[in-house]
Amino acid sequence: MRSVLFVAYDFPPGPGIGAGLRSASFVHYLPAFGWQPRVLALDGGQPRDDDVERLASTTPWQRPYEVTPYGWAHALRRRLRRTDDPVCDLVYVSCPPFPQALPAAAFARRRGIPLVVDFRDAWSLDPYQEGSRLKRLLYRHLFPRLEGRLLARTELLLLNTPSALSAYRAAYPALASRMAWLPNGYDERAFAVQPEEPSDAAGDLRLLYAGRFGIGARAPENLLAALRDVRTRGCAVRCDIVGRQPPAVIARLRGAVADGVVRLIDEVSYRAAVAQMCAADVLVLIQAPSPAAVQAVAGKTYDYLRSGRPILAIVPPGDNLDLVREHAAAHVHVADDAGAIADAIERLHRQWCNGELPRAQRVSQTYAGRFERRALAARLAAHFDRLVGDHR
DSSP: OEEEEEEESSOSSSSOHHHHHHHHHHHHHGGGGTEEEEEEEEOSSOOOBTTEEEEOOSSOTTSTTTTHHHHHHHHHHHHHTSTTOOOOSEEEEEESSOTTHHHHHHHHHHHTOOEEEEESSOSTTOSOOOSOHHHHHIIIIIHHHHHHHHHHTOSEEEESSHHHHHHHHHHOGGGGGGEEEOOOOBOGGGGTTOOSSOOOTTSSEEEEEESOSSSTTOOSHHHHHHHHHHHHTTOOEEEEEESOOOHHHHHHHHHHHHTTSEEEEOOOOHHHHHHHHHHOSEEEEEOOOOOSSOOOOOHHHHHHHHHTOOEEEEOOSSHHHHHHHHHOSSEEEOOSOHHHHHHHHHHHHHHHHTTOSOOOOOOOHHHHHHHBHHHHHHHHHHHHHHHHHHHO
């Protein structure tokens, strides 16, 4: 059994559950393929776990993606310089956030072992570079320089969408052969005891949106306007929004909640979120457009597709839509326009009333082979095996 130092800022349990799921699944499945992870993760006050070494950030962990990653990178650097450095054959580091990748790269270089960096999202090529003027300046001037230094020391860079892989190969042509696509996916364990059919006990067509609004330009206003519109047309429809929302978003949703158009469900575990998806009639997918070359794929997309439920895709052209079109049992694609969304929901409601709305579909072997997390862990282990073999 070979050992991998597994550096993951977000690791369950913790506030970054979406990001941590990919890491936790890899840690669970990698031993089946000959790799034993040793995890270094953020100490956010979680219960102690003998299998995870938690490091406290030197800056407040309550501000996860503003200050804390830099303090945590400093703590990681000090930990990896100790005389009892972890014994391992390879270093894997999960990003974002990105600062911890630099001390991990320095450690791998000192030890003469391969470094694998997993960009779950793009760094300098992030399509959603919203924020302060300072943040935009960092993206323009500092982040590309740091990213270039990191990638020069990286034996393998993993990108999670086809467009990200293409964009990074174009940006770093000399390093293109060191890059590979490894998508996000779903964990079959979470679907093991889910209902085969959605429940219609509420007497309404139940839509469900899983995730946060207020990220980038992702906003609920057009969906809310469409829901109100179709209710005036006589459609019995409601939408559950699952996930912890920023206070500003909650304020914008308050009226719809009071009217019974929307029900807010706070952040739940991954299994509970999957159960909510499998109990819904239609799953809503929303993605803000971006002119950037990198097109994000929402992590929930893979779970939506695995659930077999129809998908209302309010997304721009790109990797996310391509995935839905290829693998969804049924989907409706519309622009982020209140009138178009209302018309689509009305059609879905009519199908639901007539018993024509597709129900749960079994996942195809093609889809499972590409996106189930055990299969993805097998691919990751194969990359590890090749890199260690090349070093030896």
